[in-house]
Amino acid sequence: MQIKCETSMRHVHLTEKDLQTLFGEGAKLELERELSQPGQFLAKQRVTLIGKSQKSFENVGIIGPTRSASQVEISRTDAFALGLKDVPLRLSGDLDGDIPLVTVQNGEATVLAKAIIAKRHMHLDPVTAKKIGVSHGDAMKIKVGGSRAAVLDQVIARVDSNFTSAVHLDSDEANAVGNPQIIEIE
Amino acid sequence: MQIKCETSMRHVHLTEKDLQTLFGEGAKLELERELSQPGQFLAKQRVTLIGKSQKSFENVGIIGPTRSASQVEISRTDAFALGLKDVPLRLSGDLDGDIPLVTVQNGEATVLAKAIIAKRHMHLDPVTAKKIGVSHGDAMKIKVGGSRAAVLDQVIARVDSNFTSAVHLDSDEANAVGNPQIIEIE
Numbered sequence: 513m514q515i516k517c518e519t520s521m522r523h524v525h526l527t528e529k530d531l532q533t534l535f536g537e538g539a540k541l542e543l544e545r546e547l548s549q550p551g552q553f554l555a556k557q558r559v560t561l562i563g564k565s566q567k568s569f570e571n572v573g574i575i576g577p578t579r580s581a582s583q584v585e586i587s588r589t590d591a592f593a594l595g596l597k598d599v600p601l602r603l604s605g606d607l608d609g610d611i612p613l614v615t616v617q618n619g620e621a622t623v624l625a626k627a628i629i630a631k632r633h634m635h636l637d638p639v640t641a642k643k644i645g646v647s648h649g650d651a652m653k654i655k656v657g658g659s660r661a662a663v664l665d666q667v668i669a670r671v672d673s674n675f676t677s678a679v680h681l682d683s684d685e686a687n688a689v690g691n692p693q694i695i696e697i698e
Numbered sequence: 699m700q701i702k703c704e705t706s707m708r709h710v711h712l713t714e715k716d717l718q719t720l721f722g723e724g725a726k727l728e729l730e731r732e733l734s735q736p737g738q739f740l741a742k743q744r745v746t747l748i749g750k751s752q753k754s755f756e757n758v759g760i761i762g763p764t765r766s767a768s769q770v771e772i773s774r775t776d777a778f779a780l781g782l783k784d785v786p787l788r789l790s791g792d793l794d795g796d797i798p799l800v801t802v803q804n805g806e807a808t809v810l811a812k813a814i815i816a817k818r819h820m821h822l823d824p825v826t827a828k829k830i831g832v833s834h835g836d837a838m839k840i841k842v843g844g845s846r847a848a849v850l851d852q853v854i855a856r857v858d859s860n861f862t863s864a865v866h867l868d869s870d871e872a873n874a875v876g877n878p879q880i881i882e883i884e
Contacts, residue, residue, distance in 0.1 A: 588873035589775050601845050601876075631845070659787050659817070661851035664874075687774035688850075688874035690787075 513644060515654075517679045517695045518548060519686035520630060522590050523573045524559055524616055525583045525604075530625070534559065534618040541576035548678050549635055551577065561586070562615040563594025563627075581607055582625035584614045587684040591629065602628040603668060630682055633668040635675040644697055647671065653698035654679055660690035663698055699830060701840075703865040703881045704734060705872035706816060708776050709759045710745055710802055711769045711790075716811070720745065720804040727762035734864050735821060737763065747772070748801040749780025749813075767793055768811035770800045773870040777815065788814040789854060816868055819854040821861040830883055833857065839884035840865055846876035849884055 541555040555574040562568045591599040596612045611626040648671040727741040741760040748754045777785040797812040834857040
């Protein structure tokens with residue numbers, strides 16, 4: 513079975529409160545582009561990420577809608593560049609425990625947010641999940657062909673009636689296996 | 699069978715001529731650190747890489763000894779950052795055909811060098827190669843465990859009596875599979 517594969521570039525999720533702090537009272541995330549998962553969108557607003565090194569990342573996207581906790585999602589390559597050594601590999605929203613903080617900046621305004629490397633995962637609608645025979649939370653294997661052919665294990669199934677079926681890799685993972693648009697389930 | 703796994707960061711190989719252009723007549727590469735492959739070393743000298751974007755990479759290492767052709771080795775992540783779209787995936791030294799050029803800079807001096815993304819490969823001494831049952835040029839599979847477990851296919855065997863057995867991944871690949879120190883041959 514073949515599933516669409518998408519690459520998540522570095523991005524930020526913000527609380528309403530942090531959004532107001534960064535962009536002013538009453539600020540709303542403005543729609544630039546809808547993403548594959550219903551309701552999720554890339555906002556027009558951009559921020560700068562600052563870690564512990566001289567290197568910073570400008571023009572970083574914000575994914576809406578706002579959430580109950582702000583969160584920065586970066587690749588391991590980004591983490592090294594920002595001088596952050598212990599950025600954990602986590603599913604989005606799993607922010608428990610000691611996690612390095614990144615400064616999220618817009619002009620003079622800043623907030624701090626926990627930084628994670630998003631664990632690779634597969635969004636699945638319940639019908640597709642049943643067809644494949646996997647449940648929410650299962651670790652799956654996906655297969656990629658071509659000159660950087662690979663089988664990636666530990667792709668976590670995320671099943672929800674609101675989801676469109678799609679694998680999400682981070683930029684390190686996508687680059688390492690040749691930036692596939694489609695993968696096969698192993 | 700287990701083999702050591704090393705990550706190749708972005709780096710440059712230079713001809714004697716390009717070395718003189720960048721560092722002055724009579725310049726020699728100075729040893730900073732020996733690498734795992736006998737005779738190969740990281741030089742003390744550093745260069746800056748400039749592509750087609752505003753982004754450049756400073757403090758990039760040079761690997762000695764000098765070669766018959768200058769060459770820049772970067773990751774796909776680096777290629778995107780430098781604004782280079784068609785950097786090919788190649789074995790080191792395979793520079794035939796149209797390949798994007800990168801400006802290699804030291805102070806006011808610059809040279810142009812072809813840029814490649816190094817195809818993942820495994821250095822093998824002939825005894826180990828025979829034990830595994832692979833020949834020079836064969837595509838192999840390697841297995842990595844842990845939270846980013848994977849099987850990477852298309853790891854090209856490089857067999858030479860001067861080699862120490864080691865897998866070389868680029869930074870995207872190493873990060874994508876959890877920066878392994880040791881891999882298993884599948």
